[in-house]
Amino acid sequence: MNNSNQFVKNSFLFSLQRPFKTLFLTLKNLLPLMTDINHLEKLVIQVRRDILRQVHKVNSGHPGGSLGCAEFFVALYNELMEHNSNFNMNGKNEDLFFLSNGHISPVFYSVLARSGYFPVEELNTFRLLNSRLQGHPTTHEGLPGVRIASGSLGQGISVAIGAALAKKLNNDNKIIYTLCGDGELQEGQNWEAIMYAAGNKVDNLIVTIDYNGQQIDGATDTVLPLGNLTEKFKSFGWEVLTIKEGNNLQAIIKTMKEAKSKTGKGKPICVLLHTVMGNGVDFMMHTHAWHGKAPNDEQLEKGLAQNPVTLGDY
């Protein structure tokens, strides 16, 4: 509790009242990089700690992909999206995010909690009986911030398209963001969705691919090669951007803002986010070994030591 209060004290956004927060985020969007990048860097480190501690406690979960996407989630919820942590399922007049690769729930939960969607202490209940923080995210237990269940792969882009179409019908000009794993693109439904979005000019949609080149059984190039994703998306009629430094906050923010500037021009947008699985914990990096494995006590301490407390543990 004390630690969480410490976070609240340190968090500029969290200290604002919710209605003002939405307004603030709207204004902030007009002033690029107004948020102190140092604060976001601290938040990334704190999120890494949350990820490690969540999966360690229950000796299960997916730290590798979660760590690889920590910077992306922090940037998305603190710098890029216009969103309201006073959660409403329909999300009218705000940007929405859908996580397709639901197994990286630890990073999603950490960033949602630290964006004010639910108390950070609730991260203690990850994967426990009667928790709202299920192994894979779900709407079923009513966790604020989650709008679709995901885990069975390949379904997120379709859902995001549906939400994007609903926004158009509602004359709501906000954006739909979604994140997919690269290995996940092996699921055929994605290509149905990719074809549909281009063919129907779903241009209020930014799909980010976590391009870490790893999946459970090994490198994606070994398991089932993805080929040239840039050319594939382009040939389907998408606008494609690449973030080579997918674990660099400033690089993410710059290119994602560029992606946003390309919305509303008749094409859906794909961002290939080159990340390092396990980023920020040296022994977890550059391998698929930590895709779905929790650290033991010693490994946890080692990982936490590489990421000392910044904003306070839950």
Place this chain on the structure above:
Amino acid sequence: MKKYTNTGNKDTRSGFGAGMTQLGKTNPNVVALCADLTGSLKMDEFQANHPERFFQIGIAEANMMGIAAGMTIGGKIPFTGTFANFSTGRVYDQIRQSIAYSGKNVKICASHAGVTLGEDGATHQILEDIGLMKMLPGMTVINTCDYNQTKAATLAIAEHKGPVYLRFGRPSVANFTPENQTFEIGKAVHLIEGTDVTIVATGHLVWEAIQAAETLFEQGISAEVINIHTIKPLDAEAILKSVTKTGCIVTAEEHNYLGGLGESVSRVLAENHPTPQAFVATQDTFGESGTPAQLMEKYGLNAAAIVQKTLDVLKRK
């Protein structure tokens, strides 16, 4: 014995189309999605009247279910349309995760269910869809019997909050239920009062059950006929009340006997009032090409089959 009149053969899918046309005019939140079968599903009028609310998805049913789930976020009420086979088995996981588990207000509307699809054969004749859908927590499962009831059900499910599977068919069949009826989800419809046997039927088998009751009446057997249009939630009270009076039951459906209406009825009876039961259903088999009438006869899904099963079950009272 109460008599029913066929006001003229019509297909149930056209009842769905008429319902969609009406919903288009009355409910601005209703959107329609179709996977390249607009004419077969009779959604063309909705498409013509409301092009901005009609979404041609192409031959991509998995994507259609996902898009439908997403459209509920923003307050839309999506109605998906394709054949029953492609509405269920092909996209079971998409329905399970993105619609049922996510609690999304999607209406999965499925035509060409069962063997009466006819000549296209077994690849298209799903006989397992009721079972697949009724096993999903939170899913409402409806199988309508004629044009008028299908239209009424289409209107009713738009008002119901939560995922619904609405099953109907291709052939022209008797249209005998009232025009502009009120459709109550989960509420069985008593068609004929009787004392010797209860016949509960769903979908195309309801009219066959009425014909069977007339034949049985001529043989001195008083059959009570109940139209179970909603398989889930099942109107257990209506079934139990009837079998308490009659002492035996025949269930009739155009579906495999595994997983269908019959098994749902069996569970209710086993838990509350064990009763001899006979099943008019397919016997764990695939269908084949043929005319609807030929197939219903070969697979034991017509009035004659109901009469025979009734005579069998009466001996077990």
